[in-house]
Amino acid sequence: MFATLAAAMLVTLAPQRQSDTTIAVPAGASLSVNNFGGGITVHGWSENRVKVHGETGRRGRVEVSLVGNTVVVKTGSREGAPSVIDLDITVPQSMELNLSGTYADITVDGVQGSISAETVNGEVNVRGGKGNITLHSIQGAVTLADASGRIEVNSVNEDVELTNVSGEIKVETTNGSVxxxxxxxxxxxxxxxxxxxxxxxxxxxxxxxxxxxxxxxxxxxxxxxxxxxxxxxxxxxxxxxxxxxxxxxxxxxxxxxxxxxxxxxxxxxxxxxxxxxxxxxxxxxxxxxxxxxxxxxxxxxxxxxxxxFDFHFDSSQIAGEVNSAVHYAADYAAKYAKEYAPKYARQYARTYSRNYAKTYRRTH
Amino acid sequence: MNDQWTNRLSEYLDGELDSTERASLEAHLATCGHCYATLGELRQVVARAKALADSEPETNLWPEIKAQISRDSTSRRPSRRVSFTVPQLLAASIALVLLSGGSAWLALQQRPTNTPELVAVTPPPNTRVASWTGSTDVAIAELQAALAQNEKRLDSTTVRIVRKNLAIIDRAIAEARIALRNDPGNAYLNLHLADTMRRKVDLLRRVNDMAAARS
Known part of the structure; x- marks a missing residue:
């Protein structure tokens, strides 16, 4: 049965925005996922099937195939720039995982096999895993919990956190804490x-x-x-x-x-x-x-x-012209920023003042 | 500082001492910081050697090796164990990293002929400890040049993050160098500089590999 499946199981889910594909897998099968942008979330369950739920944009597509003993999930775009695609995948608990992305957050929960997860701009959060566990990110925090085996975890520009782990452990980051x-x-x-x-x-x-x-x-x-x-x-x-x-x-x-x-x-x-x-x-x-x-x-x-953090503008204090509204809002925001929340307020002040100005334009 | 055990450390690490010698050496290690530090350095060399990925040589080296063996067989001497000094260990450690980094660089260049040679120079035993950094600097410069050529394959966010982290490592290297200038024989400072430079090589290799994968 699996040989038949392996022969040509290629499911193209696009152009649906949400789709599910479920395929039976042999014992000892592994999962290989490559998703350029979006998310890869993997859960473990007790069934010998892999269920792939994809949420894609209009141009995005998800391909699921069984190649030998490996379930291969690839994402792509029908045209133009790569699409942002969220994958939610459920796998047998003992399945070996090989997950990679570029602008992708990777989350794994409840899997008890080997795990390799690598992304460039995104977080990697894994709970569970046994055997070889390798987690990498360049720009994103990496966390691992409740895992055992030969563990290698690294980031470059963020923190790394391991909790309740056992085995041989190697952890490295450049600009972050461990x-x-x-x-x-x-x-x-x-x-x-x-x-x-x-x-x-x-x-x-x-x-x-x-x-x-x-x-x-x-x-x-x-x-x-x-x-x-x-x-x-x-x-x-x-x-x-x-x-x-x-x-x-x-x-x-x-x-x-x-x-x-x-x-x-x-x-x-x-x-x-x-x-x-x-x-x-x-x-x-x-x-x-x-x-x-x-x-x-x-x-x-x-x-x-x-x-x-809110602005209680008294409109009677504001002149009727848009320009003065913008000016006033900015001043008001700056005052709050300085007085109440020096750490964060400047960022929000700009946003609020812009929003206020837009609202004021619409209503006057 | 050397004592009777310093030259036996590599045998100890290889598990070649008998139980009596091993027990004696372990007792000595507990009281001799010099030997303990040297053993740690030797362990790092071995660990780094193990961590290197296997790669095919660019050319078939066997004929040369065979010819060398034939020449050596005419004047064969009894084999002897080689013991390392701290400077040699440091040089070997860096050389392993550089050779690994060099192979990535060569792969990235994808120029099977006329490939630039990346040579890790092992200083003679009496060379001062900090002198190994010259060849490392050359290798880093070459990897950085490769990255400059190839970073256009990466998105601007990644490039910015990589540059930021390279700058962080550069600052650490500069601070270690300054400290070493005042205390050139300090084993910790030498190892710290070596490890920090290794981190830079690793990051450059990783990013170059990533760029190559997107070509």
Whole structure:
């Protein structure tokens, strides 16, 4: 049956704006998706079928085919510039995924196979995955949660965050922070140029841990009873710990070595400009929780400001001419911007003043 | 600083020490920062070597290799282990990165004949640690030249982001160089500079590959 399907299963969904295609797949099948712009969302389910839901513009098209053991999903445009297409794909939970895009956000949830996801301008958010997990973005944050295996995650211009992951872990970004939480691993290598690195996870005997930054702080948790030789190096920062650190060696001006317990595991903590901190796990978790709450509050306040930010123009104060309305609105907006929300208001002031001017033109 | 264990580190890493020697070396590592640091550097070289993608050579090298083997067989000497100094390790590390970056560059150029040679020069053992950066700078310049030619295949947003991040890396490299000027023998600063330059090579390679894929 699958051979028949493989022979020539090519479904062109265009020109419908929304369409669904479902095909049965053999055990061990993989999924390959390439979408230039839009979104790729993949969910896992318990059935041996792949369901592809596409939302395309008038010119967009989605092709679904079964080539050998691989379900291939391609998007394109009938003419002109590439279309923005959103794909929502449901796959067997154990399916191997190879997802790529250019202006595409990639989201995966509930899949327990190997995952490769790469985009240029977009976020990559993955929950689940086992085996080889490789996630890349140039301009977009990358997050991974509840995964295990050989994990390689990197961004260039955004943050990277891993939560509840295990296995061999390599993480890198250039202009962003690296946050690793709930990690169970004997091999972790994480670095950035311009951002902080936080590690909260296991320190296993014989393990190898390396964390580095040029401009950011390095903060790691070291559980009580851990056996680790910690080598720290910083050119311009400080070293601090919540517990006693037995110094065993100093190499040059910048490098210090501490032996904790038997020193069985190796941990390198290096930051050129930043500080190096070693904390107990609970202490670090509490700090992360506080930061998350603070960030959430800040976001809430931002929204409040967004919605509260309003102009109560008294039309009697405005001259009847459009030009003066524009002038007045801009001045008024600038006043609010300066007085109430220096961080965000200028951006909104311009928008509101333009909207006000348009409204005023229509009504006068 | 060298001690009796420094030259045994590569054997240790290869798992070629017997259990007694291994235990002795591990005990030594716990107290000798120099050997521990050197071992870390050696591990990085090995890790980078493993991370390199296999690629076909541009030309068939076997005839030359065969001829060399034939010449060597007439004056064969007992094999011996080669131990590395820190400068050699750094040079080897950078060379591995550069050779990998060079292959991407050559692929991008798609000029099977008359391809420019990218040579990673290994300094002699007594060369000061920071001197390896010359060949790295050349390779980076070549990759940047390739990117300048090919970035028109990329959208303006991507180009802007890439340039911004290259500038961030450049600032980090400049700061590391300044620190090294004041402390040229510092192993951490050398490794930090090497790693930061490796990051730049990686980013340039990645973007060049991306541009090539869109051609």
């Amino acid at each position: 946050m690793l939480m709930g990690v169970q691993s004997a091999s972790v290598d994480a670095g950035t140029i311009n951002g902080d690195v936080v590690y909260e996870g296991t320190v296993k005997d014989g393990g190898s841990y390396s964390f580095g930054s040029h401009n950011g702080d390095i903060t790691v948790s070291i559980p009580e009873g851990a056996n680790v030789t910690v080598t720290t190096a910083t050119a311009n920062g400080d070293i601090d710990a919540s517990f006693a650190l037995p110094l065993t060696n100093t190499t040059g001006k910048h490098r210090k070595t501490f032996k904790i317990g038997s020193g069985s595991a190796r941990m390198e903590l290096e930051s050129f400009q930043g500080d190096i901190e070693m904390r107990r796990p609970q202490e670090l978790r509490d700090r992360i929780d506080r930061k998350h709450k603070h960030d959430e509050n800040e976001n809430d306040n931002d929204h409040d400001n967004d919605y509260d």
